[in-house]
Amino acid sequence: MKARVKWVEDVLFLGESGTGHTVVMDGPEEAGGHGTGMRPMELLLMGMAGCTAFDVIEILKKSQQDIRDCVIEANGERSEEAPKVYTHIHIHYKITGKNVKANFVERAIKMSTEKYCSATIMLAKTATVTHDYEIIEVE
Structure with a gap:
């Protein structure tokens, strides 16, 4: 099983599974997050x-x-x-x-x-x- 996470900006990341599915991850506002993805x-x-x-x-x-x-x-x-x-x-x-x-x-x-x-x-x-x-x- 594999996963890849790419930093986009601030604390926003794009995760990709080994099967090619993607998910947006973002941190909390106090850490610079913008509420654009799951933590x-x-x-x-x-x-x-x-x-x-x-x-x-x-x-x-x-x-x-x-x-x-x-x-x-x-x-x-x-x-x-x-x-x-x-x-x-x-x-x-x-x-x-x-x-x-x-x-x-x-x-x-x-x-x-x-x-x-x-x-x-x-x-x-x-x-x-x-x-x-x-x-x-x-x-």
């Missing part, structure tokens, strides 16, 4: 949420659960002192579907957070990672 630590949290969402959806599909939507809300707290690592991350899973069983959702989350999601497992080395979920029933 790198936001991307890290979003990457973790995307990683676990991928796992949970795949596991639920393989379990033949009729899922229609999955939204992950991630909240991260960082230390006050540098390095400002994440110290606590809470993940809230919103699973929408028809007759989705809670035990399957719990199993999928457990498998993701303890076995498959590299981002969660890596960030859990410095942060306490907690999670909860809700199932939204559709007709």
